[in-house]
Amino acid sequence: MTTSTSAPVTAPSKTAVAARTRGLRKEYGSTVAVDRVDLELPEGAVLGMLGPNGSGKTTTIRMLLGLVRPTQGEIELLGRPLPEGAEQSLPHVGALVEGPGFHPFLSGRENLVRCAAFEPLLPRKEIKQAVEDAIERVGLAQAAHRRYRGYSLGMKQRLGLAAALLVPRKLVVLDEPTNGLDPAGTREIRKIIADLHAAGSTVLVSSHLLSEVEATCTHVAVLHRGTVVAQGELTELLQAGGSALQVITPDVEAALSALRQAKISARPLGEGLRVELAGTSAPQVIETLVQGGARVFEATRWKTGLEELFARLTEAEEAERGMSAVDTLDGGRR
Amino acid sequence: MITRQFGSEVRWMLRRPRTLIGLFGLILVPIIISFGIWTASDEGEGGGGPPGLGAILQGNGMVVPIFTLFLSLNLLLPLVASIWAADGLAGEAQHGTLRGLLVAPVSRVRLLFVKLFGLTAMSLFAVTLMAVVGIIAGTAFLGTDGMMTLSGTTLSTAEGLLRIGLFILLVTFQMVAIGAVALAVSSTTEHPLVVQAATMTTIIVFQVLGQFSSLDWLHPFLITTGFPGLIDVMRDPIPLGQIGDSTLLAGCYLLIGTGLAAIRLVTKDS
Numbered sequence: 030m031t032t033s034t035s036a037p038v039t040a041p042s043k044t045a046v047a048a049r050t051r052g053l054r055k056e057y058g059s060t061v062a063v064d065r066v067d068l069e070l071p072e073g074a075v076l077g078m079l080g081p082n083g084s085g086k087t088t089t090i091r092m093l094l095g096l097v098r099p100t101q102g103e104i105e106l107l108g109r110p111l112p113e114g115a116e117q118s119l120p121h122v123g124a125l126v127e128g129p130g131f132h133p134f135l136s137g138r139e140n141l142v143r144c145a146a147f148e149p150l151l152p153r154k155e156i157k158q159a160v161e162d163a164i165e166r167v168g169l170a171q172a173a174h175r176r177y178r179g180y181s182l183g184m185k186q187r188l189g190l191a192a193a194l195l196v197p198r199k200l201v202v203l204d205e206p207t208n209g210l211d212p213a214g215t216r217e218i219r220k221i222i223a224d225l226h227a228a229g230s231t232v233l234v235s236s237h238l239l240s241e242v243e244a245t246c247t248h249v250a251v252l253h254r255g256t257v258v259a260q261g262e263l264t265e266l267l268q269a270g271g272s273a274l275q276v277i278t279p280d281v282e283a284a285l286s287a288l289r290q291a292k293i294s295a296r297p298l299g300e301g302l303r304v305e306l307a308g309t310s311a312p313q314v315i316e317t318l319v320q321g322g323a324r325v326f327e328a329t330r331w332k333t334g335l336e337e338l339f340a341r342l343t344e345a346e347e348a349e350r351g352m353s354a355v356d357t358l359d360g361g362r363r
Numbered sequence: 364m365i366t367r368q369f370g371s372e373v374r375w376m377l378r379r380p381r382t383l384i385g386l387f388g389l390i391l392v393p394i395i396i397s398f399g400i401w402t403a404s405d406e407g408e409g410g411g412g413p414p415g416l417g418a419i420l421q422g423n424g425m426v427v428p429i430f431t432l433f434l435s436l437n438l439l440l441p442l443v444a445s446i447w448a449a450d451g452l453a454g455e456a457q458h459g460t461l462r463g464l465l466v467a468p469v470s471r472v473r474l475l476f477v478k479l480f481g482l483t484a485m486s487l488f489a490v491t492l493m494a495v496v497g498i499i500a501g502t503a504f505l506g507t508d509g510m511m512t513l514s515g516t517t518l519s520t521a522e523g524l525l526r527i528g529l530f531i532l533l534v535t536f537q538m539v540a541i542g543a544v545a546l547a548v549s550s551t552t553e554h555p556l557v558v559q560a561a562t563m564t565t566i567i568v569f570q571v572l573g574q575f576s577s578l579d580w581l582h583p584f585l586i587t588t589g590f591p592g593l594i595d596v597m598r599d600p601i602p603l604g605q606i607g608d609s610t611l612l613a614g615c616y617l618l619i620g621t622g623l624a625a626i627r628l629v630t631k632d633s
Binding site (some may be wrong): 094098135139143146192 | 378
């Protein structure tokens with residue numbers, strides 16, 4: 030595909046969105062679960078939704094699926110607004126939300142048959158085959174005849190995944206899919222996500238397991254305290270978040286004052302400094318250091334993983350809040 | 364599509380262990396009644412039932428199904444209806460399966476109709492089952508010489524079966540009306556027991572309130588007030604006044620229950 034036509038580059042980004050939310054807000058009584066969430070889920074992406082417990086991941090997902098009505102804001106799912114377009118868009122969406130939900134007195138297979146009976150896109154004749162395929166796909170063939178009551182946590186999770194994959198989906202939403210799975214099961218989930226991605230489906234995975242997201246996702250959205258604090262392509266985010274330089278120098282004092290004059294933020298770390306590259310670049314930093322009379326022995330680009338990015342995004346705000354809390358306390362004393 | 368959903372719903376209800384146990388319990392009622400009257404009449408006590416209906420039971424097995432349903436309508440059948448209504452929405456919410464249905468998607472109004480259909484089909488099934496077992500047990504224990512009515516006339520077997528059929532429909536309708544109100548309660552909670560407790564408490568409180576003549580003005584609004592009048596199917600010819608009133612009242616409960624459930628379900632977060 031080439032962009033030789035005069036069509037602007039922004040056009041595809043406008044249409045090729047599997048789901049989008051604008052100014053989403055949900056209040057439960059007096060608590061605000063989610064606020065000002067503008068989420069964009071590009072078509073064909075595997076979006077990892079990260080956030081600490083209680084950051085609003087599940088609430089956002091439930092609103093995306095039309096299970097919960099937003100107090101404010103708009104949702105567009107597969108090109109149709111929710112909840113009006115739910116009957117057109119939801120059949121193409123498979124979901125595993127808030128843990129698998131099944132009837133304990135039915136076997137795994139019977140549970141799936143019941144789910145299948147309510148799938149609008151599944152003709153009656155194909156139900157049986159679809160159920161068997163889904164069971165096979167999640168590796169549950171051995172246990173499909175057993176009652177759900179006796180399933181282990183991992184088996185329940187697999188069955189939930191099977192229900193989400195009963196029909197070929199345009200969008201698959203998985204809320205904490207690896208909960209309760211052993212390492213082998215986790216790998217299988219990764220493979221299933223990779224397969225879905227390869228087949229062109231869009232996947233939304235929420236997780237608090239960072240390695241999980243780093244291994245499977247193309248895009249990331251970080252939620253914190255009910256709002257999106259960062260989103261975008263994983264590689265871009267990591268680059269943006271990881272722009273720091275580790276400088277080994279014996280002249281820490283000189284280096285710090287030189288950088289301060291150049292308005293570059295840095296702090297002492299180990300045998301040298303850690304210099305933030307926001308608004309500057311590595312050569313510029315080294316030039317400043319050398320001109321300021323600091324001997325540079327070594328300068329390494331700081332490689333950030335998702336873990337550090339996540340910690341920075343969620344904890345920085347925590348620190349700010351902490352400070353403002355102190356401020357207000359002082360204010361109150363006066 | 365909707366027939367497939369109806370089918371799935373009924374199959375799901377029939378697969379529940381508690382449904383099977385409940386149905387088994389229900390068919391015991393006519394058997395016990397037949398047996399009880401048979402032993403009582405052997406001892407020459409003249410039947411244990413209330414005067415009127417009980418008196419015509421002897422040698423009149425065809426009345427057993429009517430008597431059974433009439434008796435069960437006060438407590439047992441509302442209980443069964445409330446259990447089904449409780450499992451239908453609150454139970455599904457509790458197991459997390461309601462989410463699955465809504466995401467499938469089943470529109471919320473349609474889901475309510477699927478549940479209402481399941482409730483109706485199962486109520487009809489349970490009531491018919493009780494009646495059939497009642498006919499068999501009644502004729503086996505008490506024999507049949509046609510069906511003697513409360514008016515003293517005797518109906519042919521065919522006409523008797525027709526009366527039983529009519530009574531089945533009337534009782535089922537009362538049961539569905541109670542179930543619809545229970546569904547409205549069921550849409551507000553994820554604890555099935557709350558639904559059963561609320562429904563049964565209401566039924567019992569209604570029956571107690573029905574005892575106070577100082578509350579005469581209230582009685583026309585209580586669904587339980589309509590129960591005794593249904594026995595008019597056993598008169599010859601059938602006076603339609605009380606039966607009509609009872610059915611109309613149940614219809615109001617059905618509409619109000621369904622309406623409230625729909626309003627709640629459409630705005631519900633799950």
